[in-house]
Amino acid sequence: MTDASPTRLDRRKARTRAALIHAAQTFIAEGRTNTAILDLTQAADVGMGSFYNHFSSKDELFRAAVEDALDRHGAALDELTRDMTDPAEVFAYSFRLTGRLHRRRPQLSKVLINTGLSIATSEHGIAPRVRRDIQAGIRAGRFTVADPELAFTIAAGTALCLGQLLHTQPDRDDAQATDQITEDLLRTFGVPTDEAHQISRRPLPDLDRLLPDAIA
Amino acid sequence: MTDASPTRLDRRKARTRAALIHAAQTFIAEGRTNTAILDLTQAADVGMGSFYNHFSSKDELFRAAVEDALDRHGAALDELTRDMTDPAEVFAYSFRLTGRLHRRRPQLSKVLINTGLSIATSEHGIAPRVRRDIQAGIRAGRFTVADPELAFTIAAGTALCLGQLLHTQPDRDDAQATDQITEDLLRTFGVPTDEAHQISRRPLPDLDRLLPDAIA
DNA sequence: TCCATAACTGACGAAACCGTCAGAAACGGA
DNA sequence: TCCGTTTCTGACGGTTTCGTCAGTTATGGA
DSSP: OOOOSOOHHHHHHHHHHHHHHHHHHHHHHTTOTTOOHHHHHHHTTOOGGGHHHHOSSHHHHHHHHHHHHHHHHHHHHHHHTTTOOOHHHHHHHHHHHHHHHHHHSHHHHHHHHHHGGGGGGOSSTHHHHHHHHHHHHHHTTSOOOSOHHHHHHHHHHHHHHHHHHHHHOTTSOHHHHHHHHHHHHHHHTTOOHHHHHHHTTSOOOOHHHHOOOOOO | OOOOSOOHHHHHHHHHHHHHHHHHHHHHHTTOTTOOHHHHHHHTTOOGGGHHHHOSSHHHHHHHHHHHHHHHHHHHHHHHTTTOOOHHHHHHHHHHHHHHHHHHSHHHHHHHHHHGGGGGGOSSTHHHHHHHHHHHHHHTTSOOOSOHHHHHHHHHHHHHHHHHHHHHOTTSOHHHHHHHHHHHHHHHTTOOHHHHHHHTTSOOOOHHHHOOOOOO
16 A cells, blocks of 8 residues: 655655756757757756666656646646636636746746647647647637637647747737737637727736746 | 868768768667767767767767757758748748658658757757748738747647657657648638648648658 | 879777666655 | 764776777879
């Protein structure tokens, strides 16, 4: 039988694992994915040998690092949209929050961007949630789209490229750009023009309060 | 003064360079970007030492390989849209051709996809052309968008993610999906609904005839 | 035909990297 | 406190990869 309560030993193990994952995310965000294992362990301030206590290859660590980033972001979105009902609003809200995240959590954002399009097919993170929201919007009659998967493709690709844009043009107003694109997407999904505009400008909560702890 | 006419020696040099670039593109398409230089030269059927006659590092070769793929695709688009005048039609045409390219030129397509979002900021290939077309559409009064760069972001991200989708779902009708998304984009850019539909369904030329030679 | 030049080639020493392992340190229970 | 267990650690041998370079082959002109 497994002991449920995490002991101090468990916490220590989890700490070094987290340190390795965090270091890996730093490297991914910088696009340096072919670093030596020794570099990773040094960045994590962990002994070289510890690496193989947690991962059997560099690839495995990087996969875990991406998965961790996706799960964090997904969990944050779930938390923030918990008590919303209108699917169109949930979608818009998630998209607007994600757009605002690129500047506020640059490392997380860059991990997503550098990981590339494969995250669109991942079971973790944003992709399944966006799919779910689009499906819900269709069922509720809020969205009118020919093919849900195509709608998802547009939303996912746009979200990623928007993140790239916000990093490339640091002077651009991220909130304004994100809301504008959200409005465009809602219209593409069949939401009436005026309503799309309205939904995409609704006030958002104080992000500094709601996203207090995230990676880096 | 440089002798303009390419001599036989020049052609030989160009051949081995092209062989290396082609091999690199194969590896990029397969996502294997951390291969040994020896593997690359063997795949190119070229002696190991030849590598350093052309490139000073693996990175340099990979950059050249991506640039080559982008330039080929851009040139093909220029060729195919040469005598079109309506900017909206040029945009739609390019987008529809690019969508159909993912299946017909899987290696080129996968190079673009695996290279990721950085090609959206590249000076080569599709990005500058899409920007140009969108600007032209706005000047001509065919597009009504708040911000050209945001319009570009939507188009670029969607194009990439569409390519990914078409590889992930090999049974999906690529022409149908591409045309549907083209129509959505045109509407987003302010083209009236019925006209957007019409433009995105106009007959295309025989691609097998027009794209006879491309990589792989 | 013959030579000068440019490009190609693979073998080699040097360097980087990998994965293991024996010992050290931290932990938990008794 | 003491001991068995788990995790951490860095040094080490083995392997892979790198970049060079001396020799070979192809090319162009005389």
